[in-house]
Amino acid sequence: MSEQRQYVPHETPGNADRLQTVLEVSAALDQVEDLDSLLDRVLTEARAFANADSGTIYLVAGDRLRFAYNSHSTQRKSADPDRNRFNYLNNTIPINDESIAGYVAHSGKPLVIDDAYRIGDDVPYSFNQQFDREADYRTQSMLTLPLKSARGRTVGVLQLINALDSTGGEVVPFSQEDMLYVLLFSKDAASAIERASMTRQIILRMIRMSELRDPKETGAHVSRVAAYSVEIYERWARTHGVLNDEMRHNIDLLRLAAMMHDVGKIAIPDEILKKPGRLTDDERLVMQTHAVVGARLFSDGDSDLDNLSREITLHHHERWDGNGYPGRIDDIYRDPIRMGPGLKGREIPLFARIVGLADVYDALVSRRTYKEPWGEDQVLDTIRSEEGKHFSPDVVKAFFDVHPVLLAIRRKYTE
């Protein structure tokens, strides 16, 4: 050990390793598609670089910071992972000098604080002890830095809390070196966050665009179908032993992909799409092509989100007994579109089965131009009697398990 002291710090093997890790992790961020998964990854890696017990990411939303993501090790006494990760989702704070994160976003400069409870009177910001009280936690050392993208825009703030010493037991101040590594990493992180936010915004615009075409597919309908689908999947995943991380990842993709289930309707002619009353058999065949056209929209991409969106748009009208559409199609680009034999049972992808049930449920309980809303009991009876025929038994089971939550979703997203 004593010989190594003669090296200057940035040339010691430890630092070279650390730098290497920062560069590798930064490159890996480009592979993450979904915004929430990305925030999770950024925070996990940043905490590892600085050996920080916990951390938070805030994202800029107009002139405020939105509390977007929070994670920590097991030290917190009330260790309920769901609660701590998502409980502040709707909280925002103004970007000004009063709070620590607000100050960092406003000034664009990193801030190192050795003890949050001993901040002097000579600075404009102060520490908000409310979060500690609510989470039964003691914040001590803090490293807060702006997430500035390569384009120079501040997209958020990364805050690491309580650096731990090498034994992991004692809270120590963050070092200058910690700050430099995290700062180096934060630029790539910010650019990746900027990219993922843009993807999400484009998707939301695409949904709004297809809404303009189709008066039946309102924003409220797609939001409800997405929310029902997430609830049904979460229950399904918990009863089928899906690991937490995988489940969270799928939920995020599912929410967006489910919203897009009918974007293919953008290609259906007005006289069919907007026809009041029942369609003729020929018209119905044209209408059914929306599943294939929708799938085409995602076929040039290969991200998890593209794949899931393709699966859902293509197969959300399949039936468990094989009598749905469009079935097996070798080439979704071939015109005219010819439907194959319907997929059957587990051939139908799980997420398409889930969105299929969520979509039918919402259509039945809602008013449409051609029908009055059905009563809840009548709808539930129908779904129960279609178990194993139209609908997949495992998905029907999950549906009934979460039915009270589905009613709450309907109250939240009304037309």
Ligand SMILES: [Fe+2]
């Ligand atoms: Fe559809």
Ligand SMILES: [Fe+2]
């Ligand atoms: Fe729909």
